[in-house]
Amino acid sequence: MAILLDFDGTLVEIAPTNDTIAVPERFGERLVDLSRRLDGRLALVTGRSLEDLAGHLGQLALACAGSHGIERIRADGSRLGDVPAPIPTSIVEVLAGFTAQHPLVTIERKAFGAALHFRADPGQEEAAVAHAAEIARQHGLECKRGKCVVELVHPGADKRRAVLAFMAEAPFAGALPLFIGDDVTDEDGFRAAEELGGFGILVGGLRRGTRARFCLPDVKGVHHWLEL
Numbered sequence: 001m002a003i004l005l006d007f008d009g010t011l012v013e014i015a016p017t018n019d020t021i022a023v024p025e026r027f028g029e030r031l032v033d034l035s036r037r038l039d040g041r042l043a044l045v046t047g048r049s050l051e052d053l054a055g056h057l058g059q060l061a062l063a064c065a066g067s068h069g070i071e072r073i074r075a076d077g078s079r080l081g082d083v084p085a086p087i088p089t090s091i092v093e094v095l096a097g098f099t100a101q102h103p104l105v106t107i108e109r110k111a112f113g114a115a116l117h118f119r120a121d122p123g124q125e126e127a128a129v130a131h132a133a134e135i136a137r138q139h140g141l142e143c144k145r146g147k148c149v150v151e152l153v154h155p156g157a158d159k160r161r162a163v164l165a166f167m168a169e170a171p172f173a174g175a176l177p178l179f180i181g182d183d184v185t186d187e188d189g190f191r192a193a194e195e196l197g198g199f200g201i202l203v204g205g206l207r208r209g210t211r212a213r214f215c216l217p218d219v220k221g222v223h224h225w226l227e228l
């Protein structure tokens with residue numbers, strides 16, 4: 001078995017803002033321990049940048065894919081695949097311009113993308129999505145939706161590709177992949193797992209249409225099931 005794990009909403013509870021998540025005590029070490037139990041066949045696959053993830057978990061000997069899968073490192077820290085150029089600051093600043101008129105909406109800058117968070121002002125969803133979509137259209141980028149967030153990403157940034165990249169080589173190759181995630185972006189991970197004979201597990205119960213075959217009720221349920 002190989003396990004591929006989403007981060008926000010799966011391993012840590014959703015918080016009011018992107019930088020106020022509560023990471024359990026010694027959580028990085030516990031993930032490394034789980035990876036050892038799986039002989040290294042554990043990967044984190046998150047929408048966050050790898051830099052941001054390391055800020056929460058520390059630098060760990062774990063396979064990780066960040067920025068929705070576009071930046072990938074193996075457990076030994078070597079890079080897996082090429083990374084594109086960062087999205088130009090000028091484009092990110094146009095996206096960030098939305099926050100000037102809507103002060104409760106916040107911008108999260110990432111090396112390979114940027115996110116508008118409207119959790120504190122959900123009424124701005126439609127306008128924020130339209131703003132991001134127009135920028136994406138003008139610059140050949142893609143928009144990604146998530147929980148109270150819309151993001152600009154490079155075309156090809158998706159969790160399916162990250163799963164396929166990890167599963168193509170040791171120590172993952174030949175194992176049965178399980179992808180565990182809670183959000184719509186995790187559907188790409190569920191699909192990749194299925195394509196390779198495995199399956200997806202949706203966190204939060206089967207409340208929406210999903211490719212996942214099973215579900216776990218919540219973050220606590222994930223920790224319990226994985227004995228984290």
Ligand SMILES: O=P(O)(O)OC[C@H]1O[C@H](O[C@H]2O[C@H](CO)[C@@H](O)[C@H](O)[C@H]2O)[C@H](O)[C@@H](O)[C@@H]1O
Binds near residue numbers: 015045047048108151
């Ligand atoms: O793929 P994930 O690991 O689930 O990352 C998806 C996005 O997660 C973060 O935003 C989400 O979590 C925040 C903290 O709980 C929450 O405030 C926000 O509303 C959620 O959308 C992260 O900030 C993004 O960069 C990730 O893409």
